[in-house]
Amino acid sequence: MTLVINKGISPNNMVNSVLEISGVDINCCLQCKKCTNGCPVVTMVDTPPSEIIRQLQLNAGDDILKSDLVWMCASCETCFSRCPMKIDMAAVMDALRIMDAKKTIPARTSKVNKFNNAFLSTVKMFGRTYDIGMIAAYKIKTFNLLQDTDKFPAMIRKRKIALFPNFGADKKYIRRIFKKTSK
Amino acid sequence: MKYVYYPGCSAESTARDHHMSILEVARALDIDVEELKGWTCCGSTPAHHTDKLLSLSLPAANLLKAQESGLNMVVSCAACFNRMKVANHEIRTNPDVKKQIANTLGKEYGGDVEIRHFIEILLEDIGIQRLKDAFTHSINDLKVVSYYGCLLVRPHEITKFDDPENPTSMDRLVEAMGGEALDWPHKVECCGGGFALSRPDIVIELSDSILGMAEAAGAQCIAVACPMCQVNLDLRQKDINRKKNRNYNLPIVYITQLLGLCLGISQKRLGMKKCIVSPMPVIEMLSKAV
């Protein structure tokens, strides 16, 4: 199989940025493909984990951020867990997501990233997640107001969803953390 | 035995039953758990998707509080357990990270708190024999597959929970309760985890394969220990049936709910009614131990 590497608009090789963000050195990957064989989403993606590594080794540019695995990786850590070279692929995926989230304009970002922002905004506000606030924020961001509404009645009846935020969290550190990491 | 208990955000919403059953089982077995005062979110997947320092500082804030209480920590949620362990590991092994976190929190956390999952406490501190002695009820050969998912077992170097490929902790508990712990290949497969809302399509694919394998193994229910796994397998089961043309009707119960039933605790106190797929087939198997 031929591997086509698109450099994208960034002249820099991504491998150094990945190393900087994640601390993971991918050079010792021997392409055994154990990561790919265990990856739960491999049948759903065009670019499996071992190929992400190979592309990085071959000086891929920022076009690699468009690979479908970047936002479809479930962070299950199977790849890292089974890698004979102890390459933390899951951390590499985190690094790629962090770079992609910085690069993409908010409106065009992936649903997963929109969810992450909705989730973290409630943590920032209340110190804990607050489902209804998070779901509302997420739905507005994705223009998908009707998703899963069929589940609400049962969830509310069974108290599987909190109607009000909990104010019991001590927000002293939360404020500092969000300020210092400027998120 | 006294622990500071970190319930995690899901204890206040989707996994209230998990939280309730843990507290009930702890009380029945005299495990002293005291909720961590003012605990805050561990950041879960959204934090490590967004920023490494954020993802380590959020759990560290709670570990710092635990350290101040002088107690070790017990965690119920597999995701929180994982994030706490990762933060502790980074702090213990990487002085630079430790410094950065101290700077973020405004106070240094030394990495001294030991973090354990509730299942580990049951097996290591209480032990199978004492559990058996405490059981008043049996689940009478109920066929159970134990589903561990990702976050308890991986990465093993950090979580150090059981065996990463073939864990047996929950299976041993099932056997102790008089159940039949079925062997099956999907113990540590991924259910789609945190994609519950953002990529239900992925959850449907992955959870379908887990439910399918459980059914093929002849399971009457799936025992879980993670709030995300529970939601994906239980709340999404109907969608999976519709979208994949299946007929699953598999109760998804927390292992602590099963343990609670065998300890003679009422269904109500264990939140059994909170399961979406009716757990009646499980409850019907229950009888007083002879």
Ligand code: SF4
């Ligand atoms: S398992 Fe490790 S060594 Fe093997 S292909 Fe994947 S990253 Fe490379």
Ligand code: SF4
């Ligand atoms: S962490 Fe991501 S890339 Fe690795 S096996 Fe899991 S889904 Fe695949």
